[in-house]
Amino acid sequence: MHRIVIVGGGAGGLELATRLGDKLGRAGKAHITLIDRSPTHVWKPLLHEVAAGSLDAHVHQIEFAAQAHWHHFNFVRGELKGLDRSSKTIDIATVHGGAFDDKAEILPSRKVEYDTLVLALGSRTHFFGVHGAEEHAITLDTLEQAEILRRRLLATCARKRTAGGNDDVNIAIIGGGATGVELAAELRRMEAGFRKYGLHPNGKSGDIKISLLEAGHRLLPALPERVGQTASSILSELGIEVSVADPVIEVADGRIQTKSGRAITSDITIWAAGIKAPGVLASLDGLAVNRINQLKVGRTLQSETDVDIFAIGDCASCSWNGERMVPPRAQAAHQQAVYLSKALVSRLECRVSDEFSYSDHGSLVSLGPSAAVGSLLHNSTGGYIFVKGTFAKLLYATLYRKHLAAVSTLNRACASLIIHAIRRLTMPRVKLH
Numbered sequence: 001m002h003r004i005v006i007v008g009g010g011a012g013g014l015e016l017a018t019r020l021g022d023k024l025g026r027a028g029k030a031h032i033t034l035i036d037r038s039p040t041h042v043w044k045p046l047l048h049e050v051a052a053g054s055l056d057a058h059v060h061q062i063e064f065a066a067q068a069h070w071h072h073f074n075f076v077r078g079e080l081k082g083l084d085r086s087s088k089t090i091d092i093a094t095v096h097g098g099a100f101d102d103k104a105e106i107l108p109s110r111k112v113e114y115d116t117l118v119l120a121l122g123s124r125t126h127f128f129g130v131h132g133a134e135e136h137a138i139t140l141d142t143l144e145q146a147e148i149l150r151r152r153l154l155a156t157c158a159r160k161r162t163a164g165g166n167d168d169v170n171i172a173i174i175g176g177g178a179t180g181v182e183l184a185a186e187l188r189r190m191e192a193g194f195r196k197y198g199l200h201p202n203g204k205s206g207d208i209k210i211s212l213l214e215a216g217h218r219l220l221p222a223l224p225e226r227v228g229q230t231a232s233s234i235l236s237e238l239g240i241e242v243s244v245a246d247p248v249i250e251v252a253d254g255r256i257q258t259k260s261g262r263a264i265t266s267d268i269t270i271w272a273a274g275i276k277a278p279g280v281l282a283s284l285d286g287l288a289v290n291r292i293n294q295l296k297v298g299r300t301l302q303s304e305t306d307v308d309i310f311a312i313g314d315c316a317s318c319s320w321n322g323e324r325m326v327p328p329r330a331q332a333a334h335q336q337a338v339y340l341s342k343a344l345v346s347r348l349e350c351r352v353s354d355e356f357s358y359s360d361h362g363s364l365v366s367l368g369p370s371a372a373v374g375s376l377l378h379n380s381t382g383g384y385i386f387v388k389g390t391f392a393k394l395l396y397a398t399l400y401r402k403h404l405a406a407v408s409t410l411n412r413a414c415a416s417l418i419i420h421a422i423r424r425l426t427m428p429r430v431k432l433h
């Protein structure tokens with residue numbers, strides 16, 4: 001039986017495995033395997049909410065093994081380490097970690113054979129070689145990192161409170177793209193929660209200071225100017241200090257240095273400026289990659305080097321409209337998963353399929369519990385319309401619901417929504433431990 005192996009169960013990979021499992025796995029037409037280094041999936045655009053404690057990741061995780069059982073595919077846990085194209089095998093690293101010993105081996109290294117391989121490894125933070133950034137800044141690439149950030153925030157507030165002084169907590173976010181902007185607004189929401197439950201550093205108003213530092217001339221450089229300006233004024237209203245056109249050149253313990261010579265005190269520094277694909281992609285048996293390790297693919301999402309290997313999502317470099325590249329966004333990963341779930345069925349049946357065509361539906365950026373801003377494609381005019389406020393926030397909330405619906409049955413998606421709503425009513429506004 002034809003073996004389709006998908007590596008990476010994120011926004012793109014999980015949806016693809018689910019669709020192919022339902023179409024091909026269920027009918028016994030192909031054997032579908034999903035491989036991920038983690039045992040669970042959390043939709044990455046939720047990570048800033050996890051970091052700020054406004055969303056409990058445990059409630060929003062999808063267990064890969066259960067998903068595989070429900071949707072007729074096989075799940076293998078482990079990290080991709082190598083590829084041998086001649087024998088069509090991939091190498092999966094040993095999995096470590098146990099209840100009592102993090103170094104204990106749970107699963108040995110293994111080889112997995114494929115006929116068709118899909119790489120959906122996502123992306124991670126790009127530090128652009130800024131001195132000290134990797135060592136001293138926290139990132140938001142994984143659920144573990146989001147949890148580390150949340151615990152660091154709680155611990156820093158607790159330490160300053162116990163010290164009994166008048167010390168504020170200074171948080172610096174580097175990068176004024178969507179991730180940095182959303183995180184800054186969400187941290188203000190967290191502050192309100194801390195105040196309500198008495199977890200503030202020193203009880204003074206404004207004792208959690210948040211700075212957002214962008215190297216370019218405005219916030220949200222990838223979105224229309226009006227969206228960036230609106231986000232900037234909403235963040236200022238929330239008491240967030242926004243700095244633009246002054247790149248960070250060094251990150252040290254407790255301090256940031258900018259190009260203009262400013263030294264900024266920072267108890268917690270978060271790096272949210274730029275992405276690159278995982279380094280392993282540059283060492284996969286000669287597969288062509290670009291300068292940020294993304295796998296170069298053509299309009300059928302096949303690797304330029306090997307027609308049996310495909311890539312989707314943030315780890316793929318795919319052109320769109322000739323000169324532009326498909327952006328690293330959840331909506332792109334979703335569209336590519338939908339395209340490939342059809343194209344791989346056609347390929348199995350020896351039919352030619354159309355090329356992938358990305359359609360940019362616009363972007364929404366969340367700015368706390370009840371506000372968002374963005375621009376959306378107007379279907380009848382083909383232009384983009386500006387949206388903001390509660391309406392935009394409602395639209396933003398539907399993005400995650402759509403992802404849940406895409407990887408679930410209707411019953412399960414509805415049950416999840418009810419559970420999430422009940423949890424919200426019965427839990428504190430922010431996670432407190």
Ligand SMILES: Cc1cc2nc3c(=O)[nH]c(=O)nc-3n(C[C@H](O)[C@H](O)[C@H](O)COP(=O)(O)OP(=O)(O)OC[C@H]3O[C@@H](n4cnc5c(N)ncnc54)[C@H](O)[C@@H]3O)c2cc1C
Pocket residue numbers: 007008009010011012013035036037038041043044045046047048078079080081120121122123140141178179182278280312313314315328329330331332333364365
């Ligand atoms: C805080 C934040 C907010 C965001 N908000 C938005 C938004 O509002 N809208 C939007 O469109 N996009 C948003 N994004 C971007 C969006 O999350 C990504 O574009 C999207 O998740 C990419 O999907 P993907 O499938 O390529 O990768 P991911 O969803 O990152 O999944 C990659 C998967 O691969 C696995 N993996 C990685 N390396 C290996 C390996 N070597 N072996 C095995 N498994 C591996 C990982 O465990 C993970 O499960 C946001 C991102 C962040 C961080």
